[in-house]
Amino acid sequence: MLNKIILFCLLSVIYSHAIEEQRIQTVMDSKVKKVLDVLKDKKLSQKQKEQKSIRVMDGIFDYHTMAQISLGKKWKTLSSKEKKQFTHAFEKKIKHSYVDKLRLYNNQKVIIKALKKPKSNRITLENQIIGKSDTYKVIYQFYKKKKKNDWYIYDVRLSGVSIVQTYRKQFSDFLKTKSFSQLLKSL
């Protein structure tokens, strides 16, 4: 009996993970397609396109975690009000940058490639954007929230460059010479 229980537990763990992984791929696939459709829709103005595509991607980006990682050690020294202000400003900045990039990749083809699971609570999903002269690799990085079973994006790598890592470095350099409130302003 005990053996059977263990076996079932194991099987169910494996099976439930498989479902999660499949979900991520299909959901991301449909989201990317949706964004591309929005971008190709000639009836929409540029602004509408941007708002719509941000809304499609919104639920899966964890801006709070991204903001926190990007500040590194400094995060712990902030008051909760400052944390909120920073997260708010950072989210705006990221969205703005995302929209700006979308504008460039209006008519391009996206291929969803491999999904990998380097750790039990990490999943990476590789996309390929076929541009006019080059191919770009985009990797979405997901993490699993503890105690829950929700997967969220905490970083995006464009051609091997981590967005969060880049901000982390920049913020740290900035804070060496300037104050936190100046950083907030510059965002």
Next chain:
Amino acid sequence: MKFILLVCALLFLQACSSKEVTTPLITEDKTSSSSPEEYTKECNSCDEDKNELTDEFDNEFEDEEKNIIDPLSGYNSMMTTFNDAVIIYALNPVAEAYGYIIPEPLRIGVSNAIKNINFPVRFVNNILQGKFQNSSDELERFIINSTIGIAGLMDPAAKYKNIPAHREDFGQTLGYYGVGPGFHIVLPFLGPSNVRDSIGIIADGYVSPLINVKDIVSYKIPDNLAQTIGITTLYFINRTSLNLGEYESIKKDAIDLYPFLRDIYEQKRVSEIDE
């Protein structure tokens, strides 16, 4: 009986877990929590979670205070400003005019042709790294694209036979064998580089048919330095005309341009070498 109950319980749990997964991902039109007030709600429930995760993420990302050895930072910063001005005031307007005159399919053809001619660089470096399948892909691509693809203007190898190009240069080859990047150097016109990759550019120049080298004339297309510069300039103008606005968009993410460009260049190279 116990057994059936157990199975039911397990199935139930499993259904729950898979349902939970769908919630955050599937709600497509969930509006963003963009006001600071809404963050309060969100954060009260997740702060504990966050603390546990912080350490894990800190290990995953590079230490933000890590010092980079950058003896040329003064010169590099100046050269970045120079290159930036060249791109904004010379390259972009010229590429825009060029793109206005020459239709896009032809410009894509030029881009393909230049890549095709540079095949020996990729071929040799793939071999040097022991990536023989990639080199044979490259050889096949070169043969198909040079013939059916009309001197490389088209890329039927990728389009119909699904053979991708495998970009490798000598800087990557050195990195593959464990040579570190050395300090960062911003090259005039060519942009960010480092000691290792600058050596790589020179070595690749010997192999590339598009760069003339004294005493090696057998398969080199340009006969002298002026022609080499001409071809390289055409390459840059053509590439920029196909990616107008890209540099400006990247630049907008920078707080301070030079360290930003240095950082993304070094990150990109690390990931290219890892592949």
